[in-house]
Amino acid sequence: MKSEKKMAKKGKSAREVAYYALISFEKEKRRLDDIVDELLGKFSLDSRQRRFLKNLTSGVVRHLNYLDWFIARLYKGKLKKMFIKTRVLLRMALYEILFMEAIPARATLFEYGELTRRLIDRKTTGLVNGILREFLRQKEKLDPQKEITDPVERLSVVYSFPQWLIRRWIGFWGTEETEALCKKLNEPPRFDLRIVRKNISPQKFKALLKEKKIAFKESPLFPDMVTVWDVQAVINAGWLDKGYCVVQDESARLPVAALEPQPGETILDVCAAPGGKFTQILEAVQPDGMAVALDVDLKRLKRVKQNANRLGLKGGLYVYADARHLPFKQSFDKILVDAPCSGQGVIRKHPDIKWRREFAELVEFSKLQQDILESAFDLLKLGGRLAYSTCTVDFLENENIVNELKEKKGRDFRMLNLSDRFPTFSAQGAIRTFPHQHDTDGSFCALIEKK
Known part of the structure; x- marks a missing residue:
């Protein structure tokens, strides 16, 4: 295998860097943010590619069990015996098809066919293409929410949480409340900003947000807090560096x-x-x-x-x-x-x-x-x-x-x-x-x- 140094010199696509991150996470179970940050220090990606990388890696990890359920249904062998590199590539491709609808499915199939051929071999490329094409044919018929009757297994698969944690939460709050919690935890995060009054007034900071056309919502609890959904725009504006605000949940x-x-x-x-x-x-x-x-x-x-x-x-x-x-x-x-x-x-x-x-x-x-x-x-x-x-x-x-x-x-x-x-x-x-x-x-x- 090529050394990381040589790979860094040649440059890699966001998908390939995401693959390295997810392989590392699978093996080491370290903080995903740390893994991604380390790789971003080795590979040169522009801001658009970085955002794609982070969305893809966090999305795959967020929906891990859900993605594996589809792979297990379509793979003729036992999922646990599937080569982990193959499974990671399939997870990534399925995540794009299911959750990144702006990317045409045919483009996803092509990209992951090429990626599998380059990272593994031609034989595995055929397996990956076959599973992905079969998924597209059966997509409307496959639904773990309807097929799984056991509540612990169903919530574990549909919302991708470990079963021990689902059992624990159901014991605390019941199935319905646990499902609502799991569903919310799988939504894209929002980001709250605490405005530092010492450096800028809340009114002036909100005016800056409007000027930059950054959507925000005022906090019902704290007049010096706002919620934004595009925190990267706030970072790019330099307001964190200037001490105008701090990212802090309400x-x-x-x-x-x-x-x-x-x-x-x-x-x-x-x-x-x-x-x-x-x-x-x-x-x-x-x-x-x-x-x-x-x-x-x-x-x-x-x-x-x-x-x-x-x-x-x-x-x-x-x-x-x-x-x-x-x-x-x-x-x-x-x-x-x-x-x-x-x-x-x-x-x-x-x-x-x-x-x-x-x-x-x-x-x-x-x-x-x-x-x-x-x-x-x-x-x-x-x-x-x-x-x-x-x-x-x-x-x-x-x-x-x-x-x-x-x-x-x-x-x-x-x-x-x-x-x-x-x-x-x-x-x-x-x-x-x-x-x-x-x-x-x-x-x-x-x-x-x-x-």
Whole structure:
């Protein structure tokens, strides 16, 4: 096989780079964004090709089980025994036919015939062409939604989620609610922008969006937030670099809103990367307060500082440490614990998450979350407040963690009721957001006071 260096020199099509990305994901189960970014550093693609590449790779990963169901129906052998390179090419071609309707089917057949011949061999080209042509003949007859009767298997195939996760969600909310959640998580993501008032007024920023003809929707919750669907246009306009805005989901604003940081307060963010919430806190405690960002990943911590500097926010302290063993002797007025989690709530933006997680990891996350939360709680001043938040919808990582702390701390622990302040997202005194109910990422937040 040709070396990557030689391939980079010759240049490759977006489809071929997508193939390399999906093969790498299949073998390594690393973050898809990281894989794609690495390949974009090796191969020269223009902006249109890059967008096609990202749409194709994320789309195939988003609909993996669905695409495999069609392949299994049309392949005469056992799917598990099919050469993985062949299966990846078939997934890509079927995704284009099913979800990228602007591309004529005959063009897709030609492109993948050529790609298979170049990347594998002529014999496999015949197999790929045969399956794709048979799919086009039977397309209207094949429907897993109608053919599969078992609800777990049906939702797993139609919406492409692992069966263990479908079973878990059905156990929490039932089949109908789970299907609505899965359906929403498979929609193209929306992007929320937090306008940085220090650098530009919301009115002026919205005027810039109109001037550039970038469609947006105002947030019903925050006057300094808007939703856009073409975030690349915002990036191209240079507004992120100028510090006019930050890409941050509406749900991600809620933990800091619940914490209510005030000027002059000393506030610790114990899992600060990538910094969206920390920059909110840093801006709020100005001019005479102190905001401390802590993270266990030095590279990501440096990014937090870079993001704050880009927004023109000075005065933050940045500490490289493990949140389970906080290196402070002082106590804090308020603490944010935006804990590492399984990320089930952000699958719409990162569809690879559902294939990179197993139930055992949820148990590991819950232990880590318990340790971090207890460590942070011990650093609160009497009367101080702590916001515990995640971007997952699983009870094991949310309510269970808060209840564990309550049992350990007893009378020192008091959970504050957020229902009156955030009635739309109220869940037994905490905040819960769901993609299919609120059109946000899935998230959780509880506000705790130290008595």
